[in-house]
Amino acid sequence: MANSLWYALQKKFGKPPPLTSWPVEGGEADHPSFDQFMPLVDAIKQGDLRHVGFFLLGVSQDARNAELSYSGMTAIHLATFAGQGEIVEKLIKRKTKEELVEKTRAGDTVLCLAALNGMTEIAKILIAKNPDLISIRGCGQFLPVSIACNRGHKETTRFLYSETAKHSKDLGEDFGGDNIILFNEAIANNMFDIALDLLEKNGAGLGTERYEGSGQSALLTLSDMPAAFLSGTRLSFWQRLIYTCQYR
Numbered sequence: 001m002a003n004s005l006w007y008a009l010q011k012k013f014g015k016p017p018p019l020t021s022w023p024v025e026g027g028e029a030d031h032p033s034f035d036q037f038m039p040l041v042d043a044i045k046q047g048d049l050r051h052v053g054f055f056l057l058g059v060s061q062d063a064r065n066a067e068l069s070y071s072g073m074t075a076i077h078l079a080t081f082a083g084q085g086e087i088v089e090k091l092i093k094r095k096t097k098e099e100l101v102e103k104t105r106a107g108d109t110v111l112c113l114a115a116l117n118g119m120t121e122i123a124k125i126l127i128a129k130n131p132d133l134i135s136i137r138g139c140g141q142f143l144p145v146s147i148a149c150n151r152g153h154k155e156t157t158r159f160l161y162s163e164t165a166k167h168s169k170d171l172g173e174d175f176g177g178d179n180i181i182l183f184n185e186a187i188a189n190n191m192f193d194i195a196l197d198l199l200e201k202n203g204a205g206l207g208t209e210r211y212e213g214s215g216q217s218a219l220l221t222l223s224d225m226p227a228a229f230l231s232g233t234r235l236s237f238w239q240r241l242i243y244t245c246q247y248r
Helices: 002-013 036-044 049-059 077-082 085-093 110-115 118-128 131-135 144-150 154-165 169-187 192-202 218-225 233-244
Strands: none
Touching: 002 085, 002 169, 002 192, 036 049, 049 077, 049 085, 077 085, 077 110, 085 110, 085 118, 110 118, 110 131, 110 144, 110 218, 118 131, 118 154, 118 218, 131 144, 144 154, 144 169, 154 169
16 A cells, blocks of 8 residues: 555656665766776775775765766765665765755755665754755655655654654645645554644544545545554544544
C-alpha cells in the first residue's frame, strides 16, 4: 500500500531520488576536472573520513563545493546519500548556512537526502544550523518529513514532523496538500501517532479527503490494512477515525 501511494504521488509530482545506484556511475559532472575528484568520491563511498579530510583540506579545497557527479551532488550530498554520517557531520561544519540549501539536479537538499536515509542526528545538526531547510521541498516537491515517512524511518519522521509544525506558516497554501500526503503516508507506514495528531489538528475531513493522485482517501487506505487491528492502540486509532470522519 505504501508503494502504491508513492507511485501515485510520483505521477503528480515526479520521481523521488533512487537509493539503488551510486550517483556517480554512468554519467559525467560539468566540472572540467572531474577525474581529479575520483579519489574523494571513492573515499566518501568507503566512509574513509581521514582521506576525505586530507583531500578537502590539502589536495583540493575547491572540491568542497564542486559537483562530483552527473546528478549535481557535491561532497556533502554524496556523503549523505551514502549514509556516511561522520563524514557529513564534518562537512556541515565547513558549510555556510546558505550553502546548505544548495540542491542536486534532482532538486534535493542535504536534509532531503538525510530524510531519505533516516539520518536523524544529521537532520538535527542541519536544522540547528539552518532551520529553513525543514520547509524546502526536494525532488517531486516533497517535504523532508514526507520523504522520511514514505521510507518508513519512524524516528526521523517524528523529529522532522515536530520541526515542520514550527514552520507551517512558511509553507503557505500548499501545506494543506502536504498534510494529505503525510496523513496517507503515516497510515500506510504504521505511524498512527502522527496520523492521529494530524487528524486532531486539521479536522475530521482529513480522513476522507481524497488525494487526487491516487483517488483514494486515508480511510480507504486503512481499511485495506487488516494488520492495523491487531493491537489495542491501533484499534483505538481506527475507532477514532471512524467516528470522527465525515463521509463524503
